[in-house]
Amino acid sequence: MDKKIIVITGASGTGKTTISKYLKDTYHIPSVITHTTRLPREGEKNGVDYYFETKNSFLKNHYLEKVEYSGNWYGSSEESLKKTWEKFDAASIVVDTAGAISYKKKYGKNAVVIFLEVDFETVTDRLKQRGDETKRLLSRINSDEFKRDLQIPRELVGKCYKISNKNLENTKENVNKVLKLEKIK
Ligand SMILES: Nc1ncnc2c1ncn2[C@@H]1O[C@H](COP(=O)(O)OP(=O)(O)OP(=O)(O)O)[C@@H](O)[C@H]1O
Numbered sequence: 058m059d060k061k062i063i064v065i066t067g068a069s070g071t072g073k074t075t076i077s078k079y080l081k082d083t084y085h086i087p088s089v090i091t092h093t094t095r096l097p098r099e100g101e102k103n104g105v106d107y108y109f110e111t112k113n114s115f116l117k118n119h120y121l122e123k124v125e126y127s128g129n130w131y132g133s134s135e136e137s138l139k140k141t142w143e144k145f146d147a148a149s150i151v152v153d154t155a156g157a158i159s160y161k162k163k164y165g166k167n168a169v170v171i172f173l174e175v176d177f178e179t180v181t182d183r184l185k186q187r188g189d190e191t192k193r194l195l196s197r198i199n200s201d202e203f204k205r206d207l208q209i210p211r212e213l214v215g216k217c218y219k220i221s222n223k224n225l226e227n228t229k230e231n232v233n234k235v236l237k238l239e240k241i242k
């Protein structure tokens with residue numbers, strides 16, 4: 058079987074991490090952990106949610122792609138994906154749309170891109186409820202990256218699955234359908 062990377066993308070707060078956890082809990086599809094210079098949120102653990110880096114340590118790693126998002130750096134390594142593929146046929150990764158474009162370009166049909174769509178008001182409410190600190194939340198929802206990621210970028214039009222994440226149960230059903238169509242599960 059071809060190795061697959063399920064690339065979960067969309068604006069901050071659209072539910073990407075929630076869906077990657079669903080894939081892990083329900084289908085045992087592991088998530089590739091990425092690196093960030095952002096400080097951990099309450100409850101986040103190094104090596105589980107992210108590899109938390111300083112600006113200096115971030116620069117020492119080699120990345121397949123890296124981005125600046127709302128004032129912090131994020132990057133993912135090819136080595137982590139290859140290590141995961143040694144043990145599993147499919148893995149997931151949570152990235153912004155710039156990252157999703159990079160994965161699609163590099164892995165073609167082996168990159169199954171899921172774009173999660175939620176309207177601006179709902180996503181803002183969800184970020185508040187998640188406990189994001191007000192100053193950071195405002196700076197994030199006003200960032201160019203956040204606004205950009207509310208829509209599918211032209212590079213991914215016709216090359217990704219768009220799923221509305223209004224209702225989580227419906228979203229999971231739609232994700233199940235993608236896994237079947239792509240012969241992942
Ligand atoms: N369908 C849904 N209905 C209501 N709440 C949801 C739904 N999906 C996710 N959430 C909640 O919305 C919040 C944001 O979800 P999540 O952290 O998964 O988003 P994200 O896209 O990974 O965000 P970020 O890019 O900022 O890391 C979480 O508190 C999550 O529990």
Ligand SMILES: Nc1nc2c(ncn2[C@@H]2O[C@H](COP(=O)(O)O)[C@@H](O)[C@H]2O)c(=O)[nH]1
Nearest residue numbers: 069091092124126131132133151152153156
């Ligand atoms: N292109 C990449 N985007 C990444 C990576 N790791 C996370 N992300 C995305 O950044 C924003 C902000 O994340 P947050 O955890 O601070 O809310 C979000 O869209 C993530 O999906 C990465 O390695 N590359």
